[in-house]
Amino acid sequence: MNKQTRSRRWLLTGAMAGCALCLSACGGGSSTPSDSSTNTSAPGTSGSTSYSIGSTIPTFNHPFFVAMRKGLEEEAKAQGATINVVDGKNDPQAQLSAIDTFAVKKVNALILCPTETKTLVPGVEKANQVNIPVITVNRVVDGGNVVTYVGADDKEGGKLQGQAVLEALPKGGKIVLLQGIIGSSPQRDREAGLEEALKGKSGYQIVQRTPYDFDRTKGVSAMETVLLKFPKGTIDAVVAQSDDGALAAADVCAQKGRSELKIIGFNGESDAFKYIDEGKIYATILQDAETQGREAVKATIKHLKGETVTNPQITPLYLVNKKNLKEHKPAWQSTSS
Amino acid sequence: MSDVLEKKPTGSGNLVARLRPFTGVIALVVLCIVFGSRERTFVSPENFFNILNAMAIIGILAVGQTFPLIGGGFDLSQGAIASFSGAVVASLLSKHGQPIPVAVAAGLATGAFLGGVNGALIAKLGINPFVATLGTQIAFFGITNVYTDNQPMSLGAQADAFRQLSFGHVGQFSYASLLFLGLVVLLAVVLRLLPFGQYVYVLGGNEEAARLAGIPTDRIKISTYVLSGLLASIGGLVMIARAGQASPVAGVGYELQSLASCIVGGIALGGGVGSAWNVLLGAVTLGVVDVGLQMAVNAPNWRPVIQGLIILLAVAVDARARSRR
Numbered sequence: 302m303n304k305q306t307r308s309r310r311w312l313l314t315g316a317m318a319g320c321a322l323c324l325s326a327c328g329g330g331s332s333t334p335s336d337s338s339t340n341t342s343a344p345g346t347s348g349s350t351s352y353s354i355g356s357t358i359p360t361f362n363h364p365f366f367v368a369m370r371k372g373l374e375e376e377a378k379a380q381g382a383t384i385n386v387v388d389g390k391n392d393p394q395a396q397l398s399a400i401d402t403f404a405v406k407k408v409n410a411l412i413l414c415p416t417e418t419k420t421l422v423p424g425v426e427k428a429n430q431v432n433i434p435v436i437t438v439n440r441v442v443d444g445g446n447v448v449t450y451v452g453a454d455d456k457e458g459g460k461l462q463g464q465a466v467l468e469a470l471p472k473g474g475k476i477v478l479l480q481g482i483i484g485s486s487p488q489r490d491r492e493a494g495l496e497e498a499l500k501g502k503s504g505y506q507i508v509q510r511t512p513y514d515f516d517r518t519k520g521v522s523a524m525e526t527v528l529l530k531f532p533k534g535t536i537d538a539v540v541a542q543s544d545d546g547a548l549a550a551a552d553v554c555a556q557k558g559r560s561e562l563k564i565i566g567f568n569g570e571s572d573a574f575k576y577i578d579e580g581k582i583y584a585t586i587l588q589d590a591e592t593q594g595r596e597a598v599k600a601t602i603k604h605l606k607g608e609t610v611t612n613p614q615i616t617p618l619y620l621v622n623k624k625n626l627k628e629h630k631p632a633w634q635s636t637s638s
Numbered sequence: 639m640s641d642v643l644e645k646k647p648t649g650s651g652n653l654v655a656r657l658r659p660f661t662g663v664i665a666l667v668v669l670c671i672v673f674g675s676r677e678r679t680f681v682s683p684e685n686f687f688n689i690l691n692a693m694a695i696i697g698i699l700a701v702g703q704t705f706p707l708i709g710g711g712f713d714l715s716q717g718a719i720a721s722f723s724g725a726v727v728a729s730l731l732s733k734h735g736q737p738i739p740v741a742v743a744a745g746l747a748t749g750a751f752l753g754g755v756n757g758a759l760i761a762k763l764g765i766n767p768f769v770a771t772l773g774t775q776i777a778f779f780g781i782t783n784v785y786t787d788n789q790p791m792s793l794g795a796q797a798d799a800f801r802q803l804s805f806g807h808v809g810q811f812s813y814a815s816l817l818f819l820g821l822v823v824l825l826a827v828v829l830r831l832l833p834f835g836q837y838v839y840v841l842g843g844n845e846e847a848a849r850l851a852g853i854p855t856d857r858i859k860i861s862t863y864v865l866s867g868l869l870a871s872i873g874g875l876v877m878i879a880r881a882g883q884a885s886p887v888a889g890v891g892y893e894l895q896s897l898a899s900c901i902v903g904g905i906a907l908g909g910g911v912g913s914a915w916n917v918l919l920g921a922v923t924l925g926v927v928d929v930g931l932q933m934a935v936n937a938p939n940w941r942p943v944i945q946g947l948i949i950l951l952a953v954a955v956d957a958r959a960r961s962r963r
Contacts, residue, residue: 398692405685420881484790
């Protein structure tokens, strides 16, 4: 590459930058099919316009969030709105970037399921700054102005898990806690709920906490390590913050002959239902991700139409064990069943 | 004199030959037109600065990645170094109450040191860069987990001041994007004007020849990895400023993105070629693709597929252009 080419390139960069700025100056606010709403989110603007919603969720790869996304996209379609869901890739930076992009795109509203409670606060504040209403779904953020939170009460869910422990071990026992992604609100709040349910109950003790990031494969290795550390008779129950952990724990226990352990999960996927039926898992807490997605979209459109929206909107959780298994439907079909 | 020796292409071939060095830019313009036609706001000035800001962290890492790449290797541990450096800075700010300059200096020193570890493994022990930096990636992430006890670490009382690195603006340019652009200019200066830059090219082009010519190849090689680590730690500073905390799971996969930026921009994996311009072009291209797909393609499942195809196309076109030169 010679000097001529080099200087031409830098010249070209400058020209491109200039073009970019010029293009935008002569551009108007004309809408294209993929950006069908030019309204701002001012309440009271009703009727013929369709709303454009931006959304970002922690990951596309977990069946829980596949179900949530289904709820988000189907409800939006049913209501005549467009929704653009961006994969958070479990990276708060990616979600912050997506929110910045939504701000440039001037979406009418943002539905956010944050990867982390604190890190996404600047994202919410950015949306507040540009007057884009924010609705959080399934997980909370620790700050900023949010129109409403649609989702389960994770702390309540943790307490239900505690209740299951008290039922499973009437005489007390030692518990291992398998934790989800550290710093996410489900991890934080479910753990707090569990501790509260066991507070003051002598004879019950959490002896080990290990993260497995809501990932089934990591759950397997986490559980294998737990069993090495705690031989038979030293622990009595395993509480996992999602069914991935509970299923992983159940599989490892079956392999290593530790089926005496009582295992409790969270979410209510069909594999968990199957294991409860077979006695491999003691109980799980059922929450419906797809409904949460739908309700979030419904609340968003209500708000955009200028109607009042209750905050928060807590979706129900159910403690599912062998006794009431038949009364409930799994939250989603696990891939293996 | 080289003009006389070169065969001048004739006729229509002339235009194609003249355009060849600019395939990257042309591709970028085409992408912008495509995305802009589907989504009007894509070509707004606000989006220009949005894209620059969005890819600033990877861009900073890519500037660092250039050194090992031109020298014939690469650094897979950048994400981990960024993460651990961020944790060091956060811990000094919050737990040890150090002033910001001290914490930042420690973070940068950490990055340079870890880069030195990479360099030593590769240059002195002769371990190939893939194995060496993959190993250090795992080790450094592990150390970050131990250091932070698996919990995110806050930035302490001076969080607001420190976070200006992420929130601050000069005009519409965020500090992070200005930092990236400044580092690109610095990279150009080092590669073109300093003897060190020339040595790196020779090292990557033909290591034996470099050694025979009396160039201290080991020292140069180690330096390339030190610089890669140093720049990774600068990226780490921006990461914790943006997140408001240091997290043991931050930075996963960032080294692959920084590698992709360099290669899409035209830096060869084999070494010996590359420039600051390549880094700028590559990082901006990836930023355009990422943001463009988010804005203009409303089938989220297809985004990674299209992204991969564009990257492959960019590399393939560049490879063909290179082989014809």
